[in-house]
Amino acid sequence: MNDFDAIVVGAGIVGAGAAFALARANARVALLDAGPAAGPIGSSPGGERGTSRASFAWINATAKTDREDYHRLNARGAEHYRALARELGEARLGLHPTGMIAWANPGDEGRRQALRGQVERLREWSYPVTPLDTDALRALEPHVALSPGAEGLLAYCDAWLDVPRAVDLLCGEVRRRGGTVIAGGRGRVTGLLRDEAGALRGVEAGGGRLTAPVVVTALGPDTENLLRAWLGPGELGNRAFLARRPGLLVDTPDTGPFRLVRHVLYTGDNAFHLRPGPSGGLRIGSEDADPESEAPDDAEARALALLARARALVPGLGGDAPLETLARECTVRIGVRPVPADDRTIIGPVASVRGLYVIVTHSGVTLGPYLGRLAAEEITSGKMPGRLAPFRFDRLA
Numbered sequence: 001m002n003d004f005d006a007i008v009v010g011a012g013i014v015g016a017g018a019a020f021a022l023a024r025a026n027a028r029v030a031l032l033d034a035g036p037a038a039g040p041i042g043s044s045p046g047g048e049r050g051t052s053r054a055s056f057a058w059i060n061a062t063a064k065t066d067r068e069d070y071h072r073l074n075a076r077g078a079e080h081y082r083a084l085a086r087e088l089g090e091a092r093l094g095l096h097p098t099g100m101i102a103w104a105n106p107g108d109e110g111r112r113q114a115l116r117g118q119v120e121r122l123r124e125w126s127y128p129v130t131p132l133d134t135d136a137l138r139a140l141e142p143h144v145a146l147s148p149g150a151e152g153l154l155a156y157c158d159a160w161l162d163v164p165r166a167v168d169l170l171c172g173e174v175r176r177r178g179g180t181v182i183a184g185g186r187g188r189v190t191g192l193l194r195d196e197a198g199a200l201r202g203v204e205a206g207g208g209r210l211t212a213p214v215v216v217t218a219l220g221p222d223t224e225n226l227l228r229a230w231l232g233p234g235e236l237g238n239r240a241f242l243a244r245r246p247g248l249l250v251d252t253p254d255t256g257p258f259r260l261v262r263h264v265l266y267t268g269d270n271a272f273h274l275r276p277g278p279s280g281g282l283r284i285g286s287e288d289a290d291p292e293s294e295a296p297d298d299a300e301a302r303a304l305a306l307l308a309r310a311r312a313l314v315p316g317l318g319g320d321a322p323l324e325t326l327a328r329e330c331t332v333r334i335g336v337r338p339v340p341a342d343d344r345t346i347i348g349p350v351a352s353v354r355g356l357y358v359i360v361t362h363s364g365v366t367l368g369p370y371l372g373r374l375a376a377e378e379i380t381s382g383k384m385p386g387r388l389a390p391f392r393f394d395r396l397a
C-alpha cells in the first residue's frame with residue numbers, strides 16, 4: 001500500500017496550489033519543500049527560497065495577447081482566484097483585486113497604438129478592459145505624475161497577490177484536510193523511487209522514503225536541473241526545455257499615511273512597473289533593469305536607479321529624504337523566473353517516465369492555483385482536461 005495517492009515536490013505557489021486541489025479532491029497528499037517552515041502563520045515551507053517569494057505577483061491575462069489559448073488559460077487563472085477568495089476569504093488569501101493601469105505618454109505614438117490594439121484584442125476575447133483619458137488616469141492615481149495627454153487602459157479584473165500569505169494559507173488548508181506538509185531537511189527530495197519497469201513509486205527525502213503512484217514536481221526554476229539529476233540520461237530528451245531568467249525587485253518601506261499607488265501600474269514603455277505592497281510600501285521592478293546574473297554585484301546600484309525612476313513618477317515617495325536614505329530602508333530581491341523554451345506553461349505527465357507529472361511555468365502566480373486544480377482533476381480522474389492539450393511536456397522533449 002502506498003503512503004500517499006500523490007506526492008507534490010516544491011511548495012511555491014504552484015506546488016501549494018496543486019497540493020491544495022488534491023487534498024480538496026480527497027486524495028491523500030504529501031507536500032514536500034526543502035525550505036524551512038515560514039510564512040505569516042508559520043505553516044508553509046519555502047522560507048526565503050523559491051521564485052514565488054520574489055515575484056512581482058501581478059495576476060493577469062492582460063499582457064498575454066499573442067496566443068488565444070495561453071491568454072484564456074491566464075484569464076481562467078485570474079478567475080480562479082476569485083473562486084478561491086470566495087471559499088477561503090480574500091484577506092486571508094492575500095488577494096488584492098486592485099486592477100491594473102497602463103498608459104502611453106503623449107508623443108509616444110508607437111506605444112499609444114500598441115495600447116489601443118491591446119484593448120481591441122482583449123475586448124475581442126471578452127477580457128474586461130476599458131480605455132482611460134488623462135482625467136480618468138489622474139482620478140484613479142492622484143499621486144502619480146502623469147503628463148498632460150497621457151492615454152491608457154484599466155484592466156479592472158487584474159489583481160496582485162501577497163504570495164507568502166497565499167502559500168501559507170494553502171499549506172494550512174492541505175493540513176486541515178488531512179494532508180501532510182513537510183518542510184526543511186526532511187522535505188528535501190534527493191531522488192525518485194522507481195520500480196523494475198521504470199515507473200515512479202515515490203521519492204527519497206531527508207533520508208527516508210515516501211511512496212505514491214504519482215509524483216508531481218513543482219520545482220520552479222530548478223525543475224530541469226533536478227529532474228535531469230534524478231532521471232537517467234536522455235529520459236527527458238536532450239533539448240533544454242527551461243531557461244532561468246533573473247529579475248530584480250525593490251520593496252520600499254511604508255509610504256503612509258497616503259496610499260501613493262493604488263493599482264498595479266505599467267508605465268510608458270511597459271517595462272517599468274510598480275504596485276502597492278502588503279505593509280504599505282511599493283514593490284518596484286523593470287524588465288530593462290533586470291540583471292543577467294542571479295547574484296549580480298551591482299544590485300544596489302540597479303535598485304537605486306529603479307528608486308530614482310519611481311520617485312520621478314511618484315514624487316511623494318520617501319518624502320524629503322535623500323534617495324540614498326530611502327534606498328537603505330528598502331529590500332532588494334532577485335527572483336529567478338522559470339521560462340519554458342517556448343514561453344508557455346508545461347503541465348502534464350511525462351510519457352517516458354510513468355508516474356511523473358510536471359508543472360512549471362512563467363506567470364506562475366497568475367496560473368499556479370488554477371493549474372493545480374486542473375492537475376488534480378487529471379490525476380484523480382485519469383483524464384486530461386481539454387484545455388491542457390497545448391501545454392504538455394512532450395511538445396518540448
Ligand SMILES: Cc1cc2nc3c(=O)[nH]c(=O)nc-3n(C[C@H](O)[C@H](O)[C@H](O)COP(=O)(O)OP(=O)(O)OC[C@H]3O[C@@H](n4cnc5c(N)ncnc54)[C@H](O)[C@@H]3O)c2cc1C
Nearest residue numbers: 010012014034050051052055058189220247335363364366
Ligand atoms: C522578478 C519576477 C517577477 C515576476 N512577476 C510575475 C507576475 O507579475 N505575475 C506572475 O504571474 N508571475 C510572475 N513571475 C513568475 C512567478 O513568480 C513564477 O512563475 C512562480 O513563482 C513559480 O512558482 P513555482 O511554485 O513553480 O516555483 P518556486 O516558487 O520557485 O517553488 C519551487 C519550490 O521548490 C523547492 N525545492 C527546490 N528544490 C527542492 C528539493 N530538492 N526538494 C524539495 N523542494 C525543493 C524550493 O524550496 C521552492 O520553494 C515573476 C517572477 C520573477 C522572478
